[in-house]
Every structure is written in C-alpha cells, then in structure tokens.
Amino acid sequence: MPVQNSVTSARRGSTYLEVQVAMVLLSIGISGLYSLSVVQSRQTAQLQQMLPADQIASINPVTAGSPAEAAWAKKFGVYADIVPDAVAAPSPIYPLNSGYQAIRDNEDSSGFTTHAATGGDDWEEYGGHPGDNESTVHEIQTTAAYGSYALFSFYSVPPGDYELFTYVPEKKSSYAGEFGSAVPHHVYCDGLVGTVHVDQRSLKHDLERSGRWWESLGTYTFTHSTVHVLIYDTPVSGDWLIADAVMLRCRRSVEIVTPALATPDGGATVTVELD
Structure with missing residues (x-):
C-alpha cells in the first residue's frame, strides 16, 4: 500500500485571541482615539506596508515591566506599545469669545x-x-500682621480661553521701596488654577491699553462662569499692599498671514499674527 508523505509547515497559525488583539489595536488607531504610532504584530506587520508612510511614526519594542510580561505580550501578538502620553479622547474646543473684555476696579x-x-x-x-x-486705589500696611487680601471677581464668564492682567499704578517715589517684589495673585475658577507673583515695585508693562500698562497674570482656559483673582499678603509682599484693578479678556484673535504649506513629513506650516 503506497504511503503518502506529509510535510508539516514550520509556520504557526494565529490563535483567535491574537487576531482579536490585533483587530482591537487596529480599530483604536483608525478611530483616532489614540495616536497609534507603535503597533506591530504578526497580523499587523503587513498592514504597515499597506499604510501611507506619513501615518507610521515609529515602531518601538514592547516596554513591559519585566521579561515575563513582555513574553506574555508577545504571545498575544503584540510587539509594541501604544504611546503612554496619548490622549484617549479629544479635548473640548472652547471659543475665543472674540471681543469679550471685563475690568474689575x-x-x-x-x-x-x-x-x-x-x-x-x-x-x-x-x-x-x-x-x-480710575481715581483711587486700595492700600493696606501689612507690617503688623499677615493674611490680608483683596478679591476681584468676575461673573457670567462664558467658557473659553482668556488672559488675565493686573493694574498697578505708578507709585509715589517715596513709596517705591515699601511695596512687595513678589506679591501672590491667586487665580480661581472652580478651585485654584494658578498663582502668579507680581513685583509691585518694578513693572514689566505687558499690555498697553488707553495709554496705561497692565501686567500679565497668564492665560487660562475657564470652564466655569465665576473667576476670582485674590491678591494676598505674605511676608514677601512688602510693607504695603496695593489693589487697583484686574482685567479679564479673551485670548488674542489670530490672523493668518501666509497660507498653510504641506511639509514632507505629512504636517503643515502656517504663519499667524496675534493682535
């Protein structure tokens, strides 16, 4: 009786679990939920060759915590990681609220x-x-005790990106050395969102408005309608603390100066100008 020889291929088939893992990784990348620049498996290796080059940033090895973990990852068909700092969901886009400006005096x-x-x-x-x-300022002599404050509040603020400024008038020359060089300005919007130390003796003149200079307290994204700026007295606030005005205004509008130009790596460049 003739004997029929059979040859067993050295190529191992993929398990159903490996296929599932590969498809999940692929679907995450295609959906845009993660910046999928580091996926490699038996099933996705050929997909890499089919995708446009500008959609493949890098292929990195698995960075599991131990060799045993890496071995298990490879058993599941995963030969690389999803970048750890990827964003799982798109951030909300807030309007610039063009033209919004409020001054609390x-x-x-x-x-x-x-x-x-x-x-x-x-x-x-x-x-x-x-x-x-305007015509006056509030001042307090702080040498006897610490913990005094002045609070500026803004209400019904639409969600969006904003700039904050504080106004410190030019002081009498005889007072110049008595004001603080690092006065804390705490910014609150549903909790503390930042602290800026302002030198009330040497001003930087960040923004000119109607012939007067304002000092920047930074830019913020506010999601709640009430914003507070608290000027607080500490041992570094000087012998006198001054409170005059705070301005809240929308982020500066953007004007496109040159059209967007594609770059070889799949990105784009554009020149913009802020007002």
Whole structure:
C-alpha cells in the first residue's frame, strides 16, 4: 500500500485571541482615539506596508515591566506599545469669545472685596497716585500682621480661553521701596488654577491699553462662569499692599498671514499674527 508523505509547515497559525488583539489595536488607531504610532504584530506587520508612510511614526519594542510580561505580550501578538502620553479622547474646543473684555476696579460696588488680617491695619482707599485706573486705589500696611487680601471677581464668564492682567499704578517715589517684589495673585475658577507673583515695585508693562500698562497674570482656559483673582499678603509682599484693578479678556484673535504649506513629513506650516 503506497504511503503518502506529509510535510508539516514550520509556520504557526494565529490563535483567535491574537487576531482579536490585533483587530482591537487596529480599530483604536483608525478611530483616532489614540495616536497609534507603535503597533506591530504578526497580523499587523503587513498592514504597515499597506499604510501611507506619513501615518507610521515609529515602531518601538514592547516596554513591559519585566521579561515575563513582555513574553506574555508577545504571545498575544503584540510587539509594541501604544504611546503612554496619548490622549484617549479629544479635548473640548472652547471659543475665543472674540471681543469679550471685563475690568474689575477697586471702586466697583460689586465684585471687589477686601479682608484685613486680625491684629493688623484695615484697608484704606487712597487717591492721588499717578496713573490710578480710575481715581483711587486700595492700600493696606501689612507690617503688623499677615493674611490680608483683596478679591476681584468676575461673573457670567462664558467658557473659553482668556488672559488675565493686573493694574498697578505708578507709585509715589517715596513709596517705591515699601511695596512687595513678589506679591501672590491667586487665580480661581472652580478651585485654584494658578498663582502668579507680581513685583509691585518694578513693572514689566505687558499690555498697553488707553495709554496705561497692565501686567500679565497668564492665560487660562475657564470652564466655569465665576473667576476670582485674590491678591494676598505674605511676608514677601512688602510693607504695603496695593489693589487697583484686574482685567479679564479673551485670548488674542489670530490672523493668518501666509497660507498653510504641506511639509514632507505629512504636517503643515502656517504663519499667524496675534493682535
């Protein structure tokens, strides 16, 4: 009886689990939920050759915590990692709220309050400083106690990207050395979102508006409608603390100067100008 020889191929077939893993990784990459630049498996190796070059950033080895973990990962058909700093969901896009601007002054009947620390002096309203935002400022002598503050509040603020500025008038020369060089300005919007230290003796002049210079407190994305700026007295605030005005305005608008030009790596460049 003739004997029929059979040859067993050295190529091992893929398990159903390996196929599932490969397809899950592929679907994540295609959906855009992750920046999928590091996937390699028995099933996806050929897909790499089919995709456009600009869609493949890099192929990196598995970076599991131990050789045993890496071995198990390879058993499942995964030969690389998803980048660890990828964003799992797109960030919400907030409008620039073009034209939005609000100024809270120390003379406003609402949205401005002060607090004097126990055992210290009270806040007083003074006029006559050169360049006050309106006609007066609030000042407090802080040498007796710490913890006094002035609070500027903005309400019904639409969600979006904003810039904050504080106004410190040009002070009398005889007072120049008595104000703080690092006065804390705490920014709140549903909790503390940042602290900026302002030198009330040497101003940087970040923004000119109507002939007056304002000092930047930074840019923020606000998702809640109430924003507070708290000027706080600490041992580095100097002998006197001054509070005059705070400005909240939308991020500067963008004007496209040159059209977008494609780059060889699949990106693009564009020149913009901020007002």
